[in-house]
Amino acid sequence: MRKDIILAGVGGQGILTIATIIAQSxxxxxxxxxxxxxxxxxxxxxxxEAHLRLSSxxxxxxxxxxxxxxxxxxxxxxxxxxxxxxxxxxxVVIANKKPITNIADYPxxxxxxxxxxxxxxxxxxxxxGIAASLxxxxxxxxxxxxxxxxxxxxDSQILKETIVGLFQRKGxxxxxxxxxxxxxxxx
Amino acid sequence: MERRxxxxxxALARGAWEGGVRVAFGYPGTPSTEILENxxxxxxxxxxxxxxxxxxxxxxxxxxxxxxxxxxTMKLVGLNVAADPLMTLSYIGVVGGMVIVxxxxxxQSSSQTEQDTRHYARLAKVPVLEPASAxxxxxxxxxxxxLSEEHGCPVILRTTTCVSHSRxxxxxxxxxxxxxxxxxxxxxxxxxxxxxxxxxxxxxxDRMVRQSLASDTSPLNKEYVRGTGLGIVTASVCGLHCxxxxxxxxxxxLGWSWPFPDQLLKDFASRxxxxxxxxxxxxxxxxxxxxxxxxxxxxxxxxxxxxLTPMVLRGVKARLEGREPEVVAPVADAAxxxxxxxxxxxxxxxxxxxxxxxxxxxxxxxxxxxYSLGVFPPLxxxxxxLCMGGGFTLAHGLSQAGEKRPVVGIVGDSTFxxxxxxxxxxxxxxxxxxxxxxxxxxxxxxTGHQEHPGTGRTLMGEATSEASIEAIxxxxxVKRIKVVNPYDLAAxxxxxxxxxxxxxxxxxxxxxxxVLKERRLLGEKPVVDESxxxxxxxxxxxxxxxxxxxDSAGCPSVNPALCVGCGMCVQTCKxxxx
Numbered sequence: 001m002r003k004d005i006i007l008a009g010v011g012g013q014g015i016l017t018i019a020t021i022i023a024q025s026x027x028x029x030x031x032x033x034x035x036x037x038x039x040x041x042x043x044x045x046x047x048x049e050a051h052l053r054l055s056s057x058x059x060x061x062x063x064x065x066x067x068x069x070x071x072x073x074x075x076x077x078x079x080x081x082x083x084x085x086x087x088x089x090x091x092v093v094i095a096n097k098k099p100i101t102n103i104a105d106y107p108x109x110x111x112x113x114x115x116x117x118x119x120x121x122x123x124x125x126x127x128x129g130i131a132a133s134l135x136x137x138x139x140x141x142x143x144x145x146x147x148x149x150x151x152x153x154x155d156s157q158i159l160k161e162t163i164v165g166l167f168q169r170k171g172x173x174x175x176x177x178x179x180x181x182x183x184x185x186x187x
Numbered sequence: 188m189e190r191r192x193x194x195x196x197x198a199l200a201r202g203a204w205e206g207g208v209r210v211a212f213g214y215p216g217t218p219s220t221e222i223l224e225n226x227x228x229x230x231x232x233x234x235x236x237x238x239x240x241x242x243x244x245x246x247x248x249x250x251x252x253x254x255x256x257x258x259x260t261m262k263l264v265g266l267n268v269a270a271d272p273l274m275t276l277s278y279i280g281v282v283g284g285m286v287i288v289x290x291x292x293x294x295q296s297s298s299q300t301e302q303d304t305r306h307y308a309r310l311a312k313v314p315v316l317e318p319a320s321a322x323x324x325x326x327x328x329x330x331x332x333x334l335s336e337e338h339g340c341p342v343i344l345r346t347t348t349c350v351s352h353s354r355x356x357x358x359x360x361x362x363x364x365x366x367x368x369x370x371x372x373x374x375x376x377x378x379x380x381x382x383x384x385x386x387x388x389x390x391x392x393d394r395m396v397r398q399s400l401a402s403d404t405s406p407l408n409k410e411y412v413r414g415t416g417l418g419i420v421t422a423s424v425c426g427l428h429c430x431x432x433x434x435x436x437x438x439x440x441l442g443w444s445w446p447f448p449d450q451l452l453k454d455f456a457s458r459x460x461x462x463x464x465x466x467x468x469x470x471x472x473x474x475x476x477x478x479x480x481x482x483x484x485x486x487x488x489x490x491x492x493x494x495l496t497p498m499v500l501r502g503v504k505a506r507l508e509g510r511e512p513e514v515v516a517p518v519a520d521a522a523x524x525x526x527x528x529x530x531x532x533x534x535x536x537x538x539x540x541x542x543x544x545x546x547x548x549x550x551x552x553x554x555x556x557x558y559s560l561g562v563f564p565p566l567x568x569x570x571x572x573l574c575m576g577g578g579f580t581l582a583h584g585l586s587q588a589g590e591k592r593p594v595v596g597i598v599g600d601s602t603f604x605x606x607x608x609x610x611x612x613x614x615x616x617x618x619x620x621x622x623x624x625x626x627x628x629x630x631x632x633x634t635g636h637q638e639h640p641g642t643g644r645t646l647m648g649e650a651t652s653e654a655s656i657e658a659i660x661x662x663x664x665v666k667r668i669k670v671v672n673p674y675d676l677a678a679x680x681x682x683x684x685x686x687x688x689x690x691x692x693x694x695x696x697x698x699x700x701x702v703l704k705e706r707r708l709l710g711e712k713p714v715v716d717e718s719x720x721x722x723x724x725x726x727x728x729x730x731x732x733x734x735x736x737x738d739s740a741g742c743p744s745v746n747p748a749l750c751v752g753c754g755m756c757v758q759t760c761k762x763x764x765x
Binding site: 010027034036047059064065066078082101102106107 | 192320349352353354355356424427428430431432496497498501524525526527528529732733735737746749
């Protein structure tokens with residue numbers, strides 16, 4: 001099994017949290033993991049991307065070449081488009097619906113969503129809306145992680161255990177809220 | 188054995204700890220910052236943020252001359268600042284192992300230059316180690332201490348952004364024994380007066396010969412034999428990418444890349460039909476391979492600029508095979524998507540100063556920090572950026588040379604302590620007339636909120652004395668020192684008006700803590716009253732990301748998720764709509 005995953009979004013959306021959850025879960029599942037990150041200038045309101053390479057065979061490089069990614073998880077719809085040329089021909093995009101439009105010339109969001117939906121198997125999810133309806137707007141990233149779970153090749157039980165471990169020190173309420181968010185779309 | 192997913196920087200901290208490091212010094216700089224942040228958490232290693240990289244390297248040199256193992260960390264441009272002590276330290280050498288971690292930034296993800304630190308290693312004549320992954324970071328830093336002690340000189344460990352930030356699964360060991368310093372006098376070694384320095388100079392040359400021989404058989408250099416057709420000589424993380432992109436090629440990945448392992452290079456090349464050198468940055472390795480009489484291909488097919496990602500290497504492969512590099516069909520209009528350039532945060536105190544400056548026709552020389560972002564519209568109030576401390580000194584030179592417009596020099600608080608003070612002193616001494624501003628947000632913000640001499644706290648979390656910018660300026664002889672709250676736009680304007688009209692230099696200290704560090708609301712979040720809004724867009728001139736304009740004919744609105752209630756936009760509205 002090999003999964004090359006690109007996580008994309010805007011600084012502050014919680015992209016590194018879900019990257020950490022996937023990486024730790026993949027390790028528990030016995031995979032080789034490579035996790036490069038983009039840091040620095042991109043942290044504040046800038047575009048953020050994180051790559052993850054999971055493999056049951058040995059892998060060397062930590063970066064994903066263009067046209068080879070199996071999955072793009074985008075916390076912001078336009079940021080999904082930014083990475084489409086990294087996607088393999090049979091790759092899938094799981095994107096959040098809500099745009100972050102605090103920049104000039106944001107393209108029409110309906111066009112973006114239509115473009116993502118045109119990719120076979122891809123999904124646009126109102127993760128902000130779902131998170132808000134669950135009473136924890138900040139768990140948007142975990143909602144989206146739940147939606148992407150069928151494509152990760154990792155047992156969802158392992159992901160749940162990782163989420164519990166990660167949020168434990170913030171209290172049971174936070175753990176429960178995030179598990180609820182994770183299960184909202186994951187089946 | 189415990190295994191953990193560590194970033195290169197976390198692994199460097201771990202490796203230093205396992206390698207018995209006694210003391211560690213550095214100055215924050217992406218992508219190196221997290222090394223000391225992590226090392227300080229172990230609790231049993233003395234760690235400090237020094238005011239700049241030169242101080243850090245000198246302090247570490249002191250420790251290692253005394254026999255203790257020391258670590259220094261900085262980003263690439265930091266070594267420019269620390270180059271002076273490095274050159275001489277190479278001559279006098281060290282007793283306790285000393286590893287200087289320099290994080291290069293191919294691709295310039297957060298740096299003003301793309302300089303190749305290997306040049307410094309050659310200039311200083313000290314070894315350079317190049318780990319390709321976190322696993323190697325952990326291993327190489329430990330080996331670096333040993334090499335440093337075996338050869339009696341500091342060792343540079345060069346990472347890149349990719350190496351520093353990528354996470355790999357690492358095997359962990361225990362704490363190494365950290366020896367205290369116990370200095371032994373030896374002036375013929377430690378005082379490079381010319382009479383002794385000439386001998387030290389010759390010793391350095393002998394040392395390099397020994398190091399080249401040692402590198403020939405060092406386990407830090409790894410050979411991946413997969414065929415005899417194409418042989419790739421490479422180093423650092425692009426070696427790992429090569430292993431994926433060129434599955435049939437044999438790869439010699441140098442980990443101890445200078446002094447060059449001549450025999451190893453010759454042996455490897457002799458077994459290959461064709462040799463290509465693939466290195467990020469300048470053709471340092473390639474030129475040496477050629478100087479050994481080994482025919483090879485290099486920068487004619489490998490780009491000099493930017494990161495050598497797998498995609499770039501696929502292009503290299505195509506050129507080697509005489510094909511045109513494949514052009515990835517641009518999917519949709521991905522290339523035309525608007526970018527998300529970094530901008531001053533909502534509620535950032537720097538905004539008050541830059542907004543104030545938009546009212547005047549001035550030339551602004553800025554500096555390195557979050558406030559570099561003052562260059563972007565609509566504020567557009569930074570005209571030049573050079574280096575740490577350059578904000579003050581550029582302003583002085585430009586104004587002394589007869590620039591007709593008033594010149595304003597800006598540095599941040601951490602930058603002031605790093606290298607702003609000498610420029611300030613120079614301007615007072617030489618009767619300069621520029622307006623100098625310290626945008627003091629009480630932290631080293633850009634790199635993620637590190638302490639500095641003005642914050643009253645050390646890296647180890649201890650309370651300490653808080654250096655006063657105004658007291659330092661007064662001691663330098665500055666007569667006009669004005670402290671202003673940048674959120675009070677009228678006060679900012681008043682201070683700037685007076686400073687720009689004065690016939691002597693003024694130091695303005697704009698003081699308010701970084702909102703990301705404070706993480707609290709500064710006031711009530713305003714709401715736009717659409718009945719009062721005249722659509723004049725005066726508030727948008729602040730360039731605040733919390734102010735959104737959904738359609739150009741409409742009213743701006745405040746995004747409550749981003750707004751921190753700093754109140755600046757309220758002050759810009761003449762119609763009481765905010």
